[in-house]
Amino acid sequence: xxxxxxxxxxxxxxxxxxxxxxxxxxxxxxxxxxxxxxxxxxxxxxxxxxxxxxxxxxxxxxxxxxxxxxxxxxxxxxxxxxxxxxxxxxxxxxxxxxxxxxxxxxxxxxxxxxxxxxxxxxxxxxxxxxxxxxxxxxxxxxxxxxxxxxxxxxxxxxxxxxxxxxxxxxxxxxxxxxxxxxxxx
Numbered sequence: 430x431x432x433x434x435x436x437x438x439x440x441x442x443x444x445x446x447x448x449x450x451x452x453x454x455x456x457x458x459x460x461x462x463x464x465x466x467x468x469x470x471x472x473x474x475x476x477x478x479x480x481x482x483x484x485x486x487x488x489x490x491x492x493x494x495x496x497x498x499x500x501x502x503x504x505x506x507x508x509x510x511x512x513x514x515x516x517x518x519x520x521x522x523x524x525x526x527x528x529x530x531x532x533x534x535x536x537x538x539x540x541x542x543x544x545x546x547x548x549x550x551x552x553x554x555x556x557x558x559x560x561x562x563x564x565x566x567x568x569x570x571x572x573x574x575x576x577x578x579x580x581x582x583x584x585x586x587x588x589x590x591x592x593x594x595x596x597x598x599x600x601x602x603x604x605x606x607x608x609x610x611x612x613x614x
Contacts (some may be wrong), residue, residue: 430481438478439607442469442586447612456561462613464586466557470506480510482606483555483583484518487511489604490580495550498525498542499568503557507585511555525552527571540575548576559584559605562595569601586612 445468452463469475487494498508508524515522523545531537546552554568565582572579581602587593589609596603 430478430485434478434481438469438475438482439612441472441475441478442466442607442612443614445469445472445475446586454560456563458560458590460588462609464558464588464609464612466503466585467506469585470503470510470557476506476510477514479507479585479606480512480514482585483507483511484514484522486583486604486606487515487522487553489583490551490553490602492551492580494522494553494580496523496525496542496546496552496577497555498540498546498552498572499527499554499556500564500571501526501528503564504555504568507555507557527568539571543575546577549578551578551580553580554582556582556584558586558588559592559603560588560590562592562599562603565592566595566599566601 446465448463452460454460470479497511505526512522512524525540525542525546528539531539554565556565569579583604585606587605587608593603
């Protein structure tokens with residue numbers, strides 16, 4: 430990812446995903462600003478740039494990454510974009526999706542894309558936004574229960590509200606493409 434592409438991604442996030450308004454977060458906390466990462470990750474150019482940023486971030490992990498994914502909705506477009514860019518770059522990395530509940534019919538599976546990431550695969554959990562790290566930890570625990578070896582977490586935006594410290598305390602490598610301070614300016 431070039432510096433110009435990184436700047437362009439920042440502008441898309443600022444324009445589409447960052448809002449100053451009162452909200453209640455998934456963690457239950459109240460906040461006076463909000464990041465709606467899906468507005469960027471589902472944007473045509475945003476998706477390409479997100480894929481490039483996350484693909485580049487995978488270099489922070491030792492060894493080969495066999496898959497990227499996370500909890501459904503926030504992670505879905507990121508994992509897909511990263512997988513697509515990895516294929517274009519000649520090192521294809523499959524995407525996977527972790528359901529919030531097991532599939533209610535058929536195989537009752539928790540993980541979509543299972544045949545692409547068999548047990549023992551080294552994977553990275555991806556997120557659009559990290560606040561406390563709780564959602565990412567759910568994804569880590571589910572991935573580990575499915576036999577995957579989780580190398581760490583990458584997020585588009587770190588809200589800088591305890592997530593990094595939480596991952597440090599739990600010895601989980603954590604990388605943020607941007608922080609709240611960078612986006613809010």
